[in-house]
Amino acid sequence: MVEILPGVHQVEGVDPSPEFSTHVYLLKDRGGTWTLIDTGLPGTHQATLAYLAKIKVEPTSIKKILITHLHLDHTGSLKVLAEKTKARTFAHWIEAAYIACHPAYDGPGSPPSEPFTVDEVLKDGDTVDAAGGLIAYHTPGHTPGHVAYYQAERKLLFSGDLFFGEGEKVILTVPDFTHHTPTAQISARRMSQLSIDSLLTYHGGPILKNAGHAVRALTQKL
Numbered sequence: 001m002v003e004i005l006p007g008v009h010q011v012e013g014v015d016p017s018p019e020f021s022t023h024v025y026l027l028k029d030r031g032g033t034w035t036l037i038d039t040g041l042p043g044t045h046q047a048t049l050a051y052l053a054k055i056k057v058e059p060t061s062i063k064k065i066l067i068t069h070l071h072l073d074h075t076g077s078l079k080v081l082a083e084k085t086k087a088r089t090f091a092h093w094i095e096a097a098y099i100a101c102h103p104a105y106d107g108p109g110s111p112p113s114e115p116f117t118v119d120e121v122l123k124d125g126d127t128v129d130a131a132g133g134l135i136a137y138h139t140p141g142h143t144p145g146h147v148a149y150y151q152a153e154r155k156l157l158f159s160g161d162l163f164f165g166e167g168e169k170v171i172l173t174v175p176d177f178t179h180h181t182p183t184a185q186i187s188a189r190r191m192s193q194l195s196i197d198s199l200l201t202y203h204g205g206p207i208l209k210n211a212g213h214a215v216r217a218l219t220q221k222l
């Protein structure tokens with residue numbers, strides 16, 4: 001069982017390779033339901049379902065799936081997991097259009113492999129009733145409609161691909177996979193103003209304690 005923080009699970013078995021870790025997060029809500037943040041590459045839904053079985057959570061207990069951004073390693077299992085869980089699905093309004101492939105995404109990184117229409121579109125500052133309340137911060141740069149989700153009470157930041165974990169340090173996701181790095185730098189500086197205890201990165205990391213230091217160490221140089 002990989003419960004890395006109380007009520008925060010890192011789903012096992014969704015990494016494409018040992019060198020490239022991928023973190024799908026499963027969060028316990030208040031009241032016995034669950035929330036998933038991002039969904040992994042196509043085919044990894046089997047690992048997610050196996051993990052749910054292992055911790056004795058019914059797939060239909062997942063009531064919400066929150067997407068940080070359009071890239072295939074985040075949306076690849078969205079359709080099948082939405083079907084298996086019957087969860088409501090969420091993404092930023094810009095990203096929702098790219099996830100629906102209308103229009104097709106023409107930036108760097110792999111686009112979704114099939115169109116999917118999310119149930120609810122988010123804008124900056126919206127709060128999702130999940131895991132005790134998650135604020136959706138529009139953090140463009142890596143992609144145009146990238147979102148990071150912040151649990152203010154516990155100071156948890158689910159940063160998608162805005163930040164990339166390197167041990168106890170964080171970097172920005174490299175320009176090769178980023179739509180517009182200067183905009184990502186601005187988003188990073190904005191997020192560094194939050195009080196962050198745990199930084200839940202999608203690749204590399206996470207940093208579970210005092211992560212604000214690592215974020216500020218990065219953004220002071222930007």
Ligand SMILES: [Zn+2]
Nearest residue numbers: 071109142161
């Ligand atoms: Zn990405």
